[in-house]
Amino acid sequence: MFDNIGRKLKTLAKVFCWIGIIGSLIGAISIWVSGSQASRYRYSSSSTLSIAFIGLLVLVFGCLLSWISSWALYAFGEMVEDTDAIRNSLESRGRRPSYLNTTEQKSIQEEKKDCPYCGARNSMENTTCYACGKSI
Numbered sequence: 126m127f128d129n130i131g132r133k134l135k136t137l138a139k140v141f142c143w144i145g146i147i148g149s150l151i152g153a154i155s156i157w158v159s160g161s162q163a164s165r166y167r168y169s170s171s172s173t174l175s176i177a178f179i180g181l182l183v184l185v186f187g188c189l190l191s192w193i194s195s196w197a198l199y200a201f202g203e204m205v206e207d208t209d210a211i212r213n214s215l216e217s218r219g220r221r222p223s224y225l226n227t228t229e230q231k232s233i234q235e236e237k238k239d240c241p242y243c244g245a246r247n248s249m250e251n252t253t254c255y256a257c258g259k260s261i
């Protein structure tokens with residue numbers, strides 16, 4: 126249910142963006158429709174023009190605002206996704222970051238690895254052999 130939160134957040138950002146765009150489109154259309162109905166009684170071309178302009182403003186700024194505000198959520202989703210990817214790649218290599226100091230981490234540290242050059246028993250966290258100094 127809470128797997129792939131990053132991807133869910135990104136989808137949510139897209140959904141919010143589209144809701145905002147559709148909402149501003151509906152808002153603009155309703156302004157135009159009510160404006161054209163009102164101008165039918167007044168026969169004023171200047172008010173029709175200003176209503177058309179207000180509708181256009183609502184449409185453009187509504188779309189822009191919902192688009193820009195979805196960036197933050199999208200970026201956060203991407204960040205979570207990237208963090209997951211980094212953690213997964215670290216876990217698959219058996220090397221967890223030190224701040225994730227769990228029992229799993231300790232069991233990895235307690236394991237030993239043999240140096241391929243001299244056969245000395247090295248701790249798993251060693252990158253160079255303590256006996257011969259070669260990288261392992």
Ligand SMILES: [Zn+2]
Nearest residue numbers: 240243254257
């Ligand atoms: Zn060695």
